[in-house]
Amino acid sequence: MVAAFRRVVPPVVRRSRHALVVAAIGPVTALGGLLWAFIQPWRITLLHPHGKGVWYLIVEAPLLVIALGVLFTAFVARPLLHDLEELGG
C-alpha cells in the first residue's frame, strides 16, 4: 500500500521541487544582478560615467545579468515548466 502510494505521491513532491528550481533560477539570476547594482552602483556606468568610453556605456554588466535572468525566464524556463506539467513531471 505504502509502496503503491509512494509510486504516485513522491514524484509529485520531486516534481514540485524541480519545477521550483526551474521557476526560480531566472528570477534569482535577475535578483542577483539587481543586488549587485545596488551594492556596487558605480558598476552602472551610465550613472557614473567618470569619463569612461562608449563601451562602458553600452556594456552595463549588472543590467545585462538582470536582462539575462528575465530573458531566460521568459524564453526558456516558462516553456520548460509548461512541458514539465504537460508530461506530468
Next chain:
Amino acid sequence: MSRLWLLAAAAAAVALAIPAAAVAHAVLDGSNPSPGQRLDAAPRQIELRFSGPLKVLPDSIQVLSTTGQRFSGAPRFGRDSRTLVADLLDLPKGGYTVRWRTLSALDGHVVSGVFTFGVRYPAPPATAAYGTTGPGTTEQLVRWGYFLAIALLAGGLAFRVVLLRGLELPPRLRRALLISTAAGVVAGIEIGIVGFLLRAVNVLQVPFAEFLYGDLSPLANGTRFGQAFIALTLGFVLVAALITFAWLSDRTWPLAVALPFTLALCTGLALSGHSSSGGQAWASELADWVHFSAAAVWVGGLATMAICLWGTAPELRRVVFLRFSRLAVALVGLVVAAGVYLTIRRLTAVADLWETTYGNVLIIKLVLVAVALAWGGFHQLVARPVVEGEGRDGFVGRLRRSLLGESAVLASVLVLAAILVNSEPPVPKQSPAHALSAPALVRP
C-alpha cells in the same frame, strides 16, 4: 557528492594558498612618435611608455632608416622607470623603423616590438621594417599549405554544391565530402595562424623565447598582411560554422552560402600579396582573385572527385566526370586569361623572364601549367568521348589515377604560385626623383 565538493574546496584552497610574488610584465602603452605616424617635422627625441618598470638594455631603442643607418642615441630612462627615451639625430625625409627591446624589471621577461613612422613621408608598413627579410623556405611551404587548404575547401564546396546538384548521394560520399571540406577549413585556420606568426618572427627579429612576449599589434593592425590575416581567419571561422550547420541539418544550402564566402576569401591573398602596389591595383587584385579562385576550384574539385567520389560512389563517376569536364573548360579559361594579364602587368620586359628570379620562377610555373593543361586536354579530348560514348566501366575506374596525377601537377603549380606571391615582381627602371617615393624602395 559532499566528499567531491570537499575535495574540490581543498584543492582550491591549496591553489589559492600558494604564495606568489607580485611580479609585473611590462607592455608598451604608448609612444611618441606613435606607430604608423607621419610627422611634418623631424622629432628630436623618441619616447616609449610602458605599463611597468624596466631595465635599460644597450639596444632598448633603435631608430633605423630604410638603409639601416642608426639615428638614435643611447637609451635612458625618461620621467620614470617606465619610460624610455633616446635622442635622435636630424632625421631626413623618409620612412623609419623603431626596434625596441627591454627587460621587464619585475618578472625578468624580455619584451620587444617593432613599429614604423615617417618624416614628411608615409610610414612604411611594419612588414617592411628595416631588418625584415623576405619569406624563407618555411614561409613558402606554409603559404603553399595555405593554398592547398583553400583549394581543398573551395573545390570541395564547389564540387558538392555545383557538380553534385540534383543527384542522390550515398551516405559514404556525404561523409567523405564533409571530412574533406572540414579538413580544408581547419587547415586554413591553423596554417593561417602559423603563417602569421612566422611573418611576425621575421618582422620582430627576436629569438623564440622573446617572441612569446613580442608585441604583434603593429603587424596585425597596421599592415595589409595583418588585415588579410584578420579577414581570412574570421572568414574561415564563418565557413566552419556553415559547414557545421550543414552537417547537423543535412541541408545543402549552408554549403551554397559557404562557397561564395570561401571564394571571397581568396581576395585576402591578393590583399596580402604584391598586387596591392602600383597603379591600377584594383585591376591587378581582381585578376589575382579570378586567377586563384578558378585555380582553387579546379585543383580542389579534381582532387575531391578523385579522392572522395571515385571510391565511394561508383554509380556517379560517369555523370560527375562529364559535368566536371564542362566546368573545367570555363575554369581553365579564367585561369589562363587572368594569368596572362597578370604576367603582362608584372613583367616590365620580356627579358625579365630570364633575367630576374621572379621571371625564372614564372617560367617553371608556366611549364608545369602546360603539363597540367596537356593532362587536362587528354581528359577532355580522349577520356571524355569514351566516357560519353560506350563508357566502359574498366576505363572509367582507371581514370582515378590519371585524375590524381593531374591534381598532383596542379598542386606543384601552387608551390610556385606561393613563391611568386611572396616575391616582389621586377621593378621598372625609374628616374631618381621618382624612385625616392617608390614603395619598393622603402625596403632595404
Next chain:
Amino acid sequence: MQPPPEVVHWLFALGFLMLGLCLVCEVAVGPEVWRKHGWRPYLWPTFLFVMGLFMWAVMVFFTNSTVHLIAHGLWAQGMMIGGVCLLGLARGKLRSPLWMLSVGLALLVGGGATLVHESQGWLFNRSSFLHHVEGWSAIGASVFPIGLSLRPRSRVFSLGLAALFFALAILLLCHRDAAPIFGHMSPDARPPVAR
C-alpha cells in the same frame, strides 16, 4: 573601435552564465522533458559553439603578445570543438558519450592556456588573481565532463559542470583591469582609474 579587455570578459561571463542556467534546468527536469521541444537540446551547445566563434574575433583583435594570440586561439578551438561535439550528440549524429571528452580536453587545454598567458603573479592585481583562479578551476573541473563521458546521466557530474560555468561567469564579471585584490595591489600595477 576595440572594446576594453574587461568588457570582453563580462560579455563572455554572460555566455557562461547562460550555459550554467541551461545545464541546471536540464538536470532539474531530466533529459526527456528537456528534449521535448526540438530546439532545446541544442540551446547550450549552440551557446558554447557561438562563444567559440566570438573568441576568434578576440584572437585576431587582441594581439599585444604572441602568447595572448595563442591562448585565445586555443580557447576558441576548445569551445568550438566542444560545442560541435555536444551538438552532434544532441542531434544524434554522434552516438558515443565519449565525445564528451572533447569538453574535458577543452577545459584542460583552455585552463592551461589561461595560466600560461597570465604572466603576472597571483596578487599582482585583481585581473591576474582571477586569471589564476579561472585557469585552475577549469583544469580541476575538467573531471566533470570526463566523468560524464563515462556516466552520461550522472547528475553530480552535470551539476559540477554547471557549477564551473557559474563560477567562471562570476569570476569573469569580477574582472577589472586596474583593481586591487583582497585590498592588495602591486605598486607596479597600473593605478585604478575607477572604483
